[in-house]
Amino acid sequence: MIWRWPATNGRGRGSASQVTWQLCASVLLGYAILLVGVAPANASDRPALSPSDESTETASIVQRLVENNKDRADRLPACASKRHYHIQFHGFGRTMEADMDVEVLDHGSASKTFHITAQSGSHVLLDHVLQRLLESEQEAAQHRNETGLTPQNYRFRLIGNANEEGRQLFILQVEPKINQKLLYRGRIWVDAADFAVVRVEAQPAQNPSFWIRSTEIHHIYSKVGDFWLPQRNVSESKIRFGGTATLTIDYGDYRFVRAEVTSAQPNSIRSIN
Numbered sequence: 041m042i043w044r045w046p047a048t049n050g051r052g053r054g055s056a057s058q059v060t061w062q063l064c065a066s067v068l069l070g071y072a073i074l075l076v077g078v079a080p081a082n083a084s085d086r087p088a089l090s091p092s093d094e095s096t097e098t099a100s101i102v103q104r105l106v107e108n109n110k111d112r113a114d115r116l117p118a119c120a121s122k123r124h125y126h127i128q129f130h131g132f133g134r135t136m137e138a139d140m141d142v143e144v145l146d147h148g149s150a151s152k153t154f155h156i157t158a159q160s161g162s163h164v165l166l167d168h169v170l171q172r173l174l175e176s177e178q179e180a181a182q183h184r185n186e187t188g189l190t191p192q193n194y195r196f197r198l199i200g201n202a203n204e205e206g207r208q209l210f211i212l213q214v215e216p217k218i219n220q221k222l223l224y225r226g227r228i229w230v231d232a233a234d235f236a237v238v239r240v241e242a243q244p245a246q247n248p249s250f251w252i253r254s255t256e257i258h259h260i261y262s263k264v265g266d267f268w269l270p271q272r273n274v275s276e277s278k279i280r281f282g283g284t285a286t287l288t289i290d291y292g293d294y295r296f297v298r299a300e301v302t303s304a305q306p307n308s309i310r311s312i313n
Contacts, residue, residue: 098198101210101230106190108235116267119146122293125173127165131283138165142174145297152178154309174309187222189214189237194223208232216245224257236268237261253278264294 125140138161145153154174159166187193193216200211210230216223226242240259247255255277262271273289 095198098196098212101198101212101235102191102196104235105230105237109189112236112267117296118298119269120144120295120297121146121269121291124290125170126288127169127286129165129283129285131279131285132281136162136165138162138170140166140170154178156309171309178309186220189228193217193220199227202229204229207238209238214242219246221246221248226257231268234263234268236263238268251280253280265296269294 121144123142123144127138129136139159140156141158143155143157195215195217197213198210199213202209202211210232212228212230214228215225223245224242225245226240228237229239231238238261240257242257244255255275257275259273260271261268270291275287277285
């Protein structure tokens with residue numbers, strides 16, 4: 041889909057200015073869609089790693105990761121949080137920026153509710169990138185088994201260890217078994233005590249757009265109570281013919297809420313008027 045930018049200053053539909061805006065919108069839309077695949081979703085079952093596919097040590101780490109992810113998902117109550125989105129595109133002689141504040145109510149595996157509380161900047165980025173990003177995340181939440189960080193979807197290889205802020209971490213190389221747009225390849229850091237992902241540095245398994253040359257994704261989690269939840273995501277795309285798109289998401293103000301509070305408006309995105 042192409043969003044046409046209105047002609048200005050007497051320029052027709054085929055003007056260079058309009059083509060620039062069309063390219064920006066298509067590039068950033070594809071870029072936004074891939075982002076929802078970064079978080080390690082929780083699988084509903086526990087597929088086992090075959091020792092013939094992975095080393096015994098790697099298989100043990102991944103099995104514990106899958107089991108602990110499922111246990112945390114089963115225990116995680118509905119959670120309210122706040123996010124701030126900032127997106128910037130620079131290229132083709134233009135710079136565009138947009139900001140959006142969103143309140144999120146995560147109903148678990150059932151749905152997510154988004155309430156946009158503030159927004160500013162480019163309407164192209166707000167309406168056709170950030171809004172679409174929220175819609176894509178809702179869709180991905182309903183297909184967690186297809187995008188989960190499990191042996192069903194990925195191959196794993198232990199490549200090292202680290203000690204960060206007093207926590208022992210395993211470093212694993214991950215490769216998708218299929219080139220699917222919501223999967224990624226790269227490295228994950230797994231907490232050796234909780235067997236939870238604390239950091240992801242990766243690239244999308246499938247290039248979402250011809251116009252994107254490469255994308256780097258950096259995702260950080262922090263511990264809230266017994267749970268590891270998203271803290272920050274920075275994703276940067278290099279455009280094939282010059283230019284850079286950068287999306288930053290800051291997560292915070294997590295609050296676990298009562299079950300009855302989550303019953304209203306499942307699978308909805310509400311915007312400010």
